[in-house]
Amino acid sequence: AQSVTQLGSHVSVSEGALVLLRCNYSSSVPPYLFWYVQYPNQGLQLLLKYTSAATLVKGINGFEAEFKKSETSFHLTKPSAHMSDAAEYFCAVSGDAGNNRKLIWGLGTSLAVNP
Amino acid sequence: DTEVTQTPKHLVMGMTNKKSLKCEQHMGHRAMYWYKQKAKKPPELMFVYSYEKLSINESVPSRFSPECPNSSLLNLHLHALQPEDSALYLCASSLLQGQTYEQYFGPGTRLTVT
Numbered sequence: 001a002q003s004v005t006q007l008g009s010h011v012s013v014s015e016g017a018l019v020l021l022r023c024n025y026s027s028s029v030p031p032y033l034f035w036y037v038q039y040p041n042q043g044l045q046l047l048l049k050y051t052s053a054a055t056l057v058k059g060i061n062g063f064e065a066e067f068k069k070s071e072t073s074f075h076l077t078k079p080s081a082h083m084s085d086a087a088e089y090f091c092a093v094s095g096d097a098g099n100n101r102k103l104i105w106g107l108g109t110s111l112a113v114n115p
Numbered sequence: 116d117t118e119v120t121q122t123p124k125h126l127v128m129g130m131t132n133k134k135s136l137k138c139e140q141h142m143g144h145r146a147m148y149w150y151k152q153k154a155k156k157p158p159e160l161m162f163v164y165s166y167e168k169l170s171i172n173e174s175v176p177s178r179f180s181p182e183c184p185n186s187s188l189l190n191l192h193l194h195a196l197q198p199e200d201s202a203l204y205l206c207a208s209s210l211l212q213g214q215t216y217e218q219y220f221g222p223g224t225r226l227t228v229t
Contacts, residue, residue: 032214043119043205043220044158051215090157094214100171101214105157 002027004093006106014114019078021109023065023091026072032094033074034103035065039087047089050074061085086113118142119221121206127227130196136224138189138206144219146170146212147189149181150205152223158205164189165212196228 007022025031033050048059055067065076074091091106119140128134138147146165150158163171164183178200180192189206203223209216 034217036220041225043121043222044207046217046219049217088155092157096214100163101212102160102163102171103218108155108157110155 002031002093002095002099002104004091004104004106006089006091006109008109009107010110010112012112012114013081015083016080019063019076019081019085019111021076021089021091021111023074023076023106024072025074025091025093027093027096029096033065033067034092034094035059035063035074035076036090036092037061037087038090038108044090047076081111081113083113083115086111119206119208119219121204121221121224123224124222125225125227127229128193128196129229130198132196133192133194135193136191136204136206136226138191138221139187140208140219140221141187142208142210142219143186144208144210145186146209146216147183148207148209148218149179149189149191150207150220151200152203152205154203162191163212170212193226196226198228201226201228 003026005024035047036044038044048057050067058064092103122137149161152158161175162181167183182190205223206221207218209218
């Protein structure tokens with residue numbers, strides 16, 4: 001069965017520090033992976049996606065993620081956190097035919113950025 | 116333009132009311148989605164339309180009735196809702212329905228059922 005695990009429901013970093021949000025997936029087929037961000041009282045915004053073209057994926061707002069098949073991971077990073085990065089972050093894997101090809105979501109990680 | 120719009124932003128309704136949520140996109144996407152999201156939780160898929168036809172119904176109660184009048188519009192008709200239906204309702208669209216296509220989300224409608 002396909003699944004997504006986000007380690008750490010809450011992550012707190014200082015402004016200017018490295019942001020690392022962890023995502024591990026389980027999939028019996030080559031995965032398509034996504035990171036979304038949700039700012040307070042807003043919808044979800046696509047940060048980046050992995051579709052097997054390159055293992056290091058660059059997204060918007062300075063975020064990037066590296067696909068590591070051996071570790072079944074797709075961790076999200078940003079070299080220097082800004083206050084505006086405080087939000088909820090969701091990792092998702094695109095489901096296979098058995099899952100109606102719907103997005104399978106992690107439970108989310110809430111990122112706090114301290115001044 | 117990667118914008119999905121939703122109206123209204125907020126909606127308060129009683130359990131006997133009938134109301135509708137509206138979603139619109141002009142990106143030429145042929146797949147549209149309704150999600151329900153509770154606070155601090157990931158979105159839960161409710162319905163998927165592909166080429167204006169209902170493709171997926173995730174066993175949603177009949178008090179929620181989706182409609183796709185054309186390729187740009189998606190409605191969600193609400194009737195006799197329960198307080199536990201209070202949530203953020205998100206609309207999304209993608210170029211096509213399939214694993215490789217990213218979904219673009221609207222800002223959502225915050226629904227409160229009293």
